[in-house]
Amino acid sequence: MTLARTLSAGSNLSRRNFLVASAAAGGGLILGLALPFGRSEAAGSADFTPNAFIRIGSNGEVVLTMPYVEMGQGTYTAIPMLIAEELEMSLAQVRLEHAPPNEKLYANPLLGVQATGNSNAIRGAWKPLREAGATARTMLVAAAAQRWGVDQAACRAQNGEVIHEPTGRRASYGDLAAEASKMPVPESVSLKSPQDFTLIGTPAKRLDATAKVNGTAVYGIDARPAGVKIATLAQSPVFGGRVKSVDDTASTAVKGVQQIVRLDDAVAIVADHMGAAKKGLEALRIEWDDGPNAALGTEQVARQLEEATLKTGAVAQNVGDVEMAMANAATRLKARYEVPFLAHAALEPMNCTVHFRKEECEIWIGSQAVARVQAMAAQALGLPQDKVIVHNHLIGGGFGRRLEADGALRAVEIAKHVDGPVKVVWTREEDIQHDMYRPYWFDRLSAGLDGEGRPVAWSNRFAGSSVIARWLPPGFHDGLDLDSTEGAINLPYDLPNFHVEYVRVEPPGIPTAFWRSVGPSHNVFVTESFIDEMAAAARQDPVAFRRSLLSKSPRAKAVLDLAAEKAGWGEAVPKGRGRGVALQFVFGSYLAMVADVEVSEDGAVRVHRAVCAVDVGTAVNPDTVEAQVQGGVIFGTTAALYGEITLKNGRVEQANFDSYQMIRMNEAPTIEVHVVKSEEPPGGLGEAGTSLIVPAIANAVFAATGRRLRKMPIGTALAKQGN
Amino acid sequence: MAFNIEINGKPHTVDVDADTPLLWVLRDVIGMTGTKFGCGMALCGACTVHIDGVATRSCITSVHSIGESKVTTIEAIGATPAGAAIQKAWLDHQVVQCGYCQSGQIMSAAALLQSNPDPTDADIDNAMSGNICRCGTYVRIREAIKLAAQAGKQGG
Ligand code: FES
Ligand code: FES
Numbered sequence: 022m023t024l025a026r027t028l029s030a031g032s033n034l035s036r037r038n039f040l041v042a043s044a045a046a047g048g049g050l051i052l053g054l055a056l057p058f059g060r061s062e063a064a065g066s067a068d069f070t071p072n073a074f075i076r077i078g079s080n081g082e083v084v085l086t087m088p089y090v091e092m093g094q095g096t097y098t099a100i101p102m103l104i105a106e107e108l109e110m111s112l113a114q115v116r117l118e119h120a121p122p123n124e125k126l127y128a129n130p131l132l133g134v135q136a137t138g139n140s141n142a143i144r145g146a147w148k149p150l151r152e153a154g155a156t157a158r159t160m161l162v163a164a165a166a167q168r169w170g171v172d173q174a175a176c177r178a179q180n181g182e183v184i185h186e187p188t189g190r191r192a193s194y195g196d197l198a199a200e201a202s203k204m205p206v207p208e209s210v211s212l213k214s215p216q217d218f219t220l221i222g223t224p225a226k227r228l229d230a231t232a233k234v235n236g237t238a239v240y241g242i243d244a245r246p247a248g249v250k251i252a253t254l255a256q257s258p259v260f261g262g263r264v265k266s267v268d269d270t271a272s273t274a275v276k277g278v279q280q281i282v283r284l285d286d287a288v289a290i291v292a293d294h295m296g297a298a299k300k301g302l303e304a305l306r307i308e309w310d311d312g313p314n315a316a317l318g319t320e321q322v323a324r325q326l327e328e329a330t331l332k333t334g335a336v337a338q339n340v341g342d343v344e345m346a347m348a349n350a351a352t353r354l355k356a357r358y359e360v361p362f363l364a365h366a367a368l369e370p371m372n373c374t375v376h377f378r379k380e381e382c383e384i385w386i387g388s389q390a391v392a393r394v395q396a397m398a399a400q401a402l403g404l405p406q407d408k409v410i411v412h413n414h415l416i417g418g419g420f421g422r423r424l425e426a427d428g429a430l431r432a433v434e435i436a437k438h439v440d441g442p443v444k445v446v447w448t449r450e451e452d453i454q455h456d457m458y459r460p461y462w463f464d465r466l467s468a469g470l471d472g473e474g475r476p477v478a479w480s481n482r483f484a485g486s487s488v489i490a491r492w493l494p495p496g497f498h499d500g501l502d503l504d505s506t507e508g509a510i511n512l513p514y515d516l517p518n519f520h521v522e523y524v525r526v527e528p529p530g531i532p533t534a535f536w537r538s539v540g541p542s543h544n545v546f547v548t549e550s551f552i553d554e555m556a557a558a559a560r561q562d563p564v565a566f567r568r569s570l571l572s573k574s575p576r577a578k579a580v581l582d583l584a585a586e587k588a589g590w591g592e593a594v595p596k597g598r599g600r601g602v603a604l605q606f607v608f609g610s611y612l613a614m615v616a617d618v619e620v621s622e623d624g625a626v627r628v629h630r631a632v633c634a635v636d637v638g639t640a641v642n643p644d645t646v647e648a649q650v651q652g653g654v655i656f657g658t659t660a661a662l663y664g665e666i667t668l669k670n671g672r673v674e675q676a677n678f679d680s681y682q683m684i685r686m687n688e689a690p691t692i693e694v695h696v697v698k699s700e701e702p703p704g705g706l707g708e709a710g711t712s713l714i715v716p717a718i719a720n721a722v723f724a725a726t727g728r729r730l731r732k733m734p735i736g737t738a739l740a741k742q743g744n
Numbered sequence: 745m746a747f748n749i750e751i752n753g754k755p756h757t758v759d760v761d762a763d764t765p766l767l768w769v770l771r772d773v774i775g776m777t778g779t780k781f782g783c784g785m786a787l788c789g790a791c792t793v794h795i796d797g798v799a800t801r802s803c804i805t806s807v808h809s810i811g812e813s814k815v816t817t818i819e820a821i822g823a824t825p826a827g828a829a830i831q832k833a834w835l836d837h838q839v840v841q842c843g844y845c846q847s848g849q850i851m852s853a854a855a856l857l858q859s860n861p862d863p864t865d866a867d868i869d870n871a872m873s874g875n876i877c878r879c880g881t882y883v884r885i886r887e888a889i890k891l892a893a894q895a896g897k898q899g900g
Contacts, residue, residue, distance in 0.1 A: 093842030093879045226838060233843030234834045234850060236778020236818035243777035251772055276761050294772035296764040299784070368782050368790060368844045368878045417780070417844025418878050449783040644838055648884070652841055655880025678787040678876060687869035689882035 069198035071157045071206065073126040074104060074150060081195025083108075083115045083181075088127040088135070088150075089142035090119070090389055091229055092419035093652070094707040095645035096142045098227045102641055103146055106220045107154030107213060109178040110194075112228060119413040122392040134493070136390040138424050138535055139504070140608040140705025143641055147703055148212075155210035157201075164200035165192050215639070215700045224644035229415070241387030241414040244374040246442040250279060252435055253298040253446055254289040256455050259311040259671035260530045264288060271304035281305075282438045289435045295446055302448075314530030314671040319461070322528040322668070323359060326463035329484035334524035335500025338510035341518035346478035350469025354558055358466065358547045359732045362666040363459035363536055364452075364673075364681060369417020371428045371447040371455075375436035381408040382433065383442075387416035389423040397426040398433050420656075421535030424492070425457055453681050454673040458666055459536030460486035461528065462543045466551050474559025476570065479516045481509060481551075484524040485543070486533040500525060504535070508544030508712065513577035513606045514552070514570035530671055537656055538708035541607040542715070546733065549603040549716035554729060563602050563720065564590050576636050577606055579697060580613040583634035587695055588615035597621065598629075599725025603716040609704030611636040611697075612650075616690075616717035620725045624740030628658050628690040628718055633710065635694060638701035646706055647694040653710020654692050659684045661715045664734050747807050751776070752820035762808035767791045769807050770817060778818040778847050782876065789875030790844065792851040793817050799855035799871075818847040826858040826892075833892035841879035849875050853889050861896050863889065 067079040076084045085104055091097040101115055120127045120135070127135045129145040158178045165183035166173040169190055176185050184191045194201075215222075232238035257263060267288055269281045277297025282289040290301035347353065374385035382402055388394050391413045399406045416423050432445040447455070462485035469478035489502035496502050501523055510521050527533075536542060556566035564585045571578040581604050585591075594600055597619055604613045617630040631654045640646045663682040667674045675681035719730040728739060746759045749766075751774070758773050765784075770776045770793070779802060782790030786801040793802045794816040821827030830853045833839075840846050849872070856863055856871035863871070868889055877885070 091842075093840075095841070226835070227840065229843065230835055230838065230840050233840040233846050234831045235822060236776075236847050238843055239777070240844060242781065243771075245775060245777070294760065294764070294768045295781070296760065296768035296772070300761070300763075366878060368780075368788065368842070368876065370781065416842060418842045420878075446781070449785070449788075648838065648841060648881070651883050652880035655882060656878070677785055678783050679785070683876045683878065684880075684882075685874075685876060686872040686882050686885065689880075689886075692883050 067199040067202070069157070069160070069202040071160055071201070072153045074153045075108070075157050077157070077194050077198045077201070079195055079198045081193055083110065083194065084118055085115050086118050086120050088120050089129065089137040089146065090387075090413065090416055090419070092137070092389065092416035092423065094142070094649060095227060095642060096137065097229050098225055099143055099641045099645060100146055100150060101228060102220045102225055103150040104154040106218060107151045108158050110181050112220070112225060114181050117228060120391070122395040122411050124392045127392070134390070135392040136424055137419070138389055138421060139539070140707040140709065143703045144609060144705050151212050152210055155212055156207060159207050159210050160201045160204040161194055161197050163204045164197045168192070168197070168200060221641050222639065222643065225642050238415055240369055240417045241374070241385060242369055242372045242417065242446060244385035244412070244414065244444060246374065246376060246383075246385065249374060249442040249444050250291050250293065250439065251295045251298050251446060252282070252289045252291040252439075252443050253295060253302050253448055254287050254431070254435070254451065255302055255305065255307060256287040256451060257309055257311075258454065259309070259314050260532065261314050262286060262312040262671075263310045265308040265310045268306040272301040275301045275304060280439065282435050284434055287431070289445065291435075291439055291443055299448065311671055317530040317668050317671040319362070319667045322461055322531070323463065325528060326461060326484040326526055327357075329524045329526045330463055330465040330482050332524060334482055334484070334522035337501055337506040337521045337523050339520050340516070343478045343480050343518045343520040346518035347467065347469045347480070350477050351472040352470040352558055353467065354554055355467045356551060356554060356731055358464040358550065360462050360543045360546060361664065361733060362461050362531065363660060363664045364456040364666050364675070365418075365420045365422035365536060366453060366681060366683070367418030367420055367422055370449055370452040372445060373429045373432035374442060374444040375432045376442035377402070377433065377436040377439070381410065383410045383412070384429060384433075385412045385414065386429055387414040387423060388429070389416065389419045389421075390426070394426045394429045398429055401430055401433055420537040421539065422456065424535055427457065449678070450676040453675055453677065457532040457534030459539070459542060460488065460533040464547045466547070468551065468555055470555060470559055474561055476516055476555055478518045480520045481547070482522040482524065483509065483547070484526045486527050487525045488533055488535050488539065490525065492535070504540040506540060506544070508541035508605060508607045509548060511606070512548060513574040513604065513611070514567070515572055516570070531668060537653070538711040541605065541708070541712035542660070545603070545605045545607065545712040546715045546719065549605065550719050550729070550731065553601070553716070553720045553723065557723070567602070567604055574606070576611045577604060580604070580611045580634040580636050583695055583697065584613035584615050584632055587634065587693060588617075588632035590615060597725060599721045599723070601717045601720025601722070601724055603713050603720060605709070605713050607712065608706065608709055610638070610706055610709050612709050612713050614713045614717040616714060616721045618718055618721040618725060620722060620739060624737065626662060626718070626722060626735050626739065627688070630691050630693070631714055631717065632693045633695065633713070634697065635706070636697040636699055637704045637706050638699050639703045640696050641703055643696055646696055649706050650694045650710040651692045653708065654714045655684055655689060657711040657714035658690065658718065660711070661718045661733060662735055665736065747810075749807065749810050749815060751815045752817060758807065760807060763806045766793065766802040766805045766807055766810065766815070770802065776817060776819055780844055780847055782845070782848070787876070788845070789848040789852060792848040792875065794821070794851060794855060797855065797858060799852045818851060821851060821854050824854065824858070827854040829892040829896055830854045830857060830889070833888040833895065837884050837888040837891055839881050839884040839888050841881055845875060845877045845879070849877065849885055853885070853892070856889065857892055857896070862893050
């Protein structure tokens with residue numbers, strides 16, 4: 022159901038790796054102090070480093086190494102909460118460091134690699150990082166007991182100190198650090214029970230907030246090693262094309278331009294500053310050989326996928342006998358759905374700084390997969406991995422784009438020709454036209470209802486690119502991967518005869534990648550729209566219809582009821598407006614959403630309000646849960662209303678925020694988030710809001726207009742066909 | 745060509761082409777990286793600074809156009825009453841996510857509050873719609889601006 026499950030089989034991470042390994046966590050910046058290249062002080066011998074995540078100095082400094090990256094989702098607050106909860110400290114007492122690349126120490130146990138994606142940071146950290154904190158606490162308590170010659174059971178840890186109750190003696194963690202480091206690592210530790218939590222479950226202020234409001238937060242694009250030059254580039258406008266000829270006479274004449282680097286499929290201008298680099302780029306005259314994809318258009322891709330859904334695919338899930346059930350159904354429905362390519366358009370454009378020094382290479386980047394960057398750069402340069410030093414940074418929006426190493430490899434290629442460090446910054450146009458895109462998908466569905474309108478059969482066959490097959494090949498087997506199918510199978514509904522197939526098709530001429538909510542961004546739109554179609558065919562209320570199918574899923578029913586109640590479901594809406602509902606169980610969390618939309622005379626859609634009920638299990642930081650749903654709703658609303666990357670003559674037609682539009686303040690709906698209290702282990706949430714708002718909007722448009730939207734984005738669809 | 749410009753109250757001399765956007769002078773020449781690059785075409789607001797108190801997109805503002813005007817950036821906006829109020833509201837209301845757009849958001853919001861201590865929703869839409877937040881913090885930005893305005897009223 023989650024990517025996690027199959028992949029963890031391949032991971033050899035053991036509890037011992039997590040708990041015993043003692044890393045001198047070097048490298049990386051120190052948050053809050055904004056020392057971009059300040060290496061943490063060398064780990065002294067008196068430091069207490071019970072594992073790869075915690076270092077307590079004898080000076081009392083507590084440094085936590087963050088195995089997962091911060092790209093806005095609040096990891097750098099929630100992870101410290103997990104550790105500090107068990108370590109008995111307040112968040113104000115810790116400092117944070119980015120983890121260096123090290124698959125052994127910092128791989129996500131759910132993924133088997135050191136990467137932050139698939140909404141799995143908290144799910145992966147939940148147990149191991151609380152254990153890391155508890156281990157440290159146990160050893161500190163043991164050290165104090167030994168020093169005082171008292172029973173451990175009479176000592177307890179509290180607020181950065183160990184206290185001996187009967188005598189009132191106390192010692193700070195820093196004071197105990199040297200002795201604690203000599204204590205044996207406990208074989209097992211007991212974790213606090215939820216009713217004793219003081220941090221987990223209580224809204225906490227983000228630890229990265231201050232640096233982000235006063236301009237001191239350091240992102241990859243802000244790296245400035247001494248003597249750094251700035252480069253920008255033009256890459257072949259058609260994927261797979263080559264540089265034929267370059268006339269750089271005018272470019273070299275631009276003040277501040279230092280060097281032109283010509284690569285096989287790109288040209289870079291190296292300059293004193295980005296202004297000169299951009300001016301130099303505009304003055305370049307490049308002739309391209311467009312190569313085999315010169316004539317490619319989106320329509321061609323769509324037809325290729327459509328045809329693929331006529332063939333059989335790999336069976337992702339089969340329950341009962343769909344064919345027989347369909348034959349006996351009283352009502353039958355058929356539909357085709359399509360979703361477009363999408364760009365990430367993180368607000369921080371693609372960038373990477375590289376200093377290549379023949380025998381070694383230093384890289385400054387904001388990456389969701391820093392070990393991947395290191396490994397691929399080492400391979401490209403023919404260097405041993407330990408000769409590639411990677412400094413990770415805050416990320417100005419990841420959304421899956423920073424799981425890829427292409428930007429680092431491009432910068433490495435350029436840096437090989439440059440003397441000294443060079444920061445390669447992509448223009449927004451390059452960023453959008455040379456993204457790796459959320460795949461285009463095409464779905465063919467059918468369903469059958471019995472005489473009472475109950476669903477008796479569901480069949481879905483869809484075709485599109487498998488990102489996993491390229492990114493993590495062992496995760497793709499038997500024609501399937503867990504991302505492509507998430508949200509299309511294991512639906513919360515009772516569907517007695519259910520059959521889903523996936524046909525992997527890799528369209529030529531356009532690279533694909535993970536995108537906020539990946540598989541579910543496609544599947545939840547399709548399944549929740551189609552369920553809505555079934556409710557309409559059964560002449561039932563969309564909430565009541567869904568509710569009647571949730572006998573086996575009380576958590577899904579609870580969020581559906583809560584969202585409906587809070588949204589005032591069933592109350593009348595003004596003319597031209599409509600209310601739509603959607604429900605999902607993906608990334609281990611249950612969400613229900615109700616969207617209120619208005620469709621104007623000219624077919625423009627305005628989303629006024631989104632009401633979301635969330636059951637994420639334990640909400641480690643409830644404030645972040647709310648923020649992530651708010652953000653996900655905006656991200657998904659952008660996709661539903663505007664999001665579309667199209668190809669013409671092999672070229673991406675969108676270039677900047679004028680042609681690839683984003684929702685802005687004046688279009689943002691009000692968003693209400695209701696979090697269900699739960700002690701279940703946490704589910705993932707960074708992406709869940711994005712996938713769910715899209716069908717909620719589409720279903721609301723149906724309620725308002727009677728028009729079923731089976732192709733995203735809405736764009737001008739309602740205007741064209743004369744709503 | 746050399747230009748003398750005043751940034752956050754300090755004089756700077758930079759030697760660049762006259763049409764060089766202020767954004768790159770700040771980030772690459774002087775090394776003040778709090779002001780961000782997002783689009784280069786006045787479409788996203790990440791690069792917003794104040795020029796004589798007016799919110800301005802530095803990515804399309806040439807260095808020669810600045811003349812004697814005073815440039816204020818995110819690094820110094822906390823020294824103005826409106827800037828300090830906005831930063832405080834941003835922290836109290838936990839606005840930021842990735843944070844990359846927030847320098848620009850805060851500069852736009854501070855300019856709004858400076859000229860209009862009690863903005864309506866429509867005023868906020870007007871002043872803030874040039875600033876994209878890809879992470880989707882709009883709901884909290886709106887609330888934080890109102891919070892800052894409220895605090896201003898109570899403070900006198
Ligand atoms: S970078 Fe100036 S408005 Fe986007
Ligand atoms: S906080 Fe990430 S773009 Fe606004």
